[in-house]
Amino acid sequence: MAARSVLLILLLALPILPARASEGIGAARDAYARGRFEDAAELARLLGTSEGNALAARAELAEGDYLAPPSERRARFEQAEKDARAAIALDPRNPEGHLCLALALGFLGRLDGVVTAHFAGYADEAREHIDQALQLAPTDPWANALLGGWNLEIVHEGGLLGQAIYGASIEKGIAAYTYALTLDAGNAAIAYQYALQLVALGGAWRRAEARQVLSGVLDAEPADASGRFAHQRAERLKRALDTQDERDLRAILADQFGADTRKADRATGWPR
Structure with missing residues (x-):
């Protein structure tokens, strides 16, 4: 009788668990959309699911890229790497987990510099996860954008040697980015990263x-806080290009490709 009672309780609980998980991911997504990236990461991580960990990784990446001072970016990107690996461990077929891991490795590579990144294997591993994401979701705009970014980053940082080692090229990068923007023409974040790497x-x-x-995306209305941050960056870069403001262009490039230091904090106005 006791065994039957326990079984009955478990059976009655089964429909409730997915609903609670759904509510949890909904709250995390809402926090992300509002720009509360830290809250979103914490809420999503608590779910203990692949989807939740992938969202936590995405939120940590957004916090590190958009809001954290330079001296705190590394910690955010390292946490994003952990969350993305957890998402993949729970479900290797979750493309979001692979994309977030590739992004995290890319951001860490920017902080560490080309030599350290090469010996740490960032570029090779990032490419493996980009390819995994493309196999799982070949028409995902971000998967194609990351392929474009991977190629242009290798060329930018490694020059001819990087191209020879990794097989990257400007042509491949441009083609992948162009396809990504064909899939999502109003995506300011993709357009900004593409334009930034071209500059x-x-x-x-x-x-x-x-x-x-950049002109092709600035008329689109951002869908959430992350989109608004990307839109603002795209506007600033476009303005600097239009006015040929070399000082601001150097500042933008230094902020996006520079090292994680207290000096960089002061250069970007942190702490605020």
Whole structure:
């Protein structure tokens, strides 16, 4: 009788658990949409699911990229890496987990510099997870954007040697980014990263292309806080390109590609 009672209780509980999990992920997504990235990460992580850990990783990446002072970015990106690995461990077929891990490794690579990143294996592992995400979701805009970013970052940081080692190229990067924006034409975050990398590579025609890319997304209304932050960055970069403000362009590049130091905090106005 006792065994039957326990079984009955478990059976009655089964429909409740998914509902609670659904409510939890909903609260985390709402926090993310409102720009409360730390809260979103904590709420999502508590769910103990692949979806929750992937959202926690995405929130940590947003906090580190958009809100954290430079001296705190590393901790955010390292936590995002942990969350993304947890998401993949729970469900290897979750493309979001692979994308977030590739992003986290990319951000850490920017902080560490090309030599350290190479010996740490960031580029190789990031590419493996980008390829995994593309296999699982070939028309995902972010998966294709990350492929484009991977190629342009290798060329920017490693030059001809990087191209020879990793097989990256500007042509592959541009093609992947172009396809990503075909899939999601109003995505300011993708357009900004593409334009930023074009400017970093140098050359008048790349600046002209960057301006055109940014012009194509600035009329779109951001869907959430993350989109608004990306939109603001795109506006600033476009303005600097339009006015040929070399000082501001250098500041933008230094902030996005610079090292994680207290000096960088002061240069960007932190603490606020």
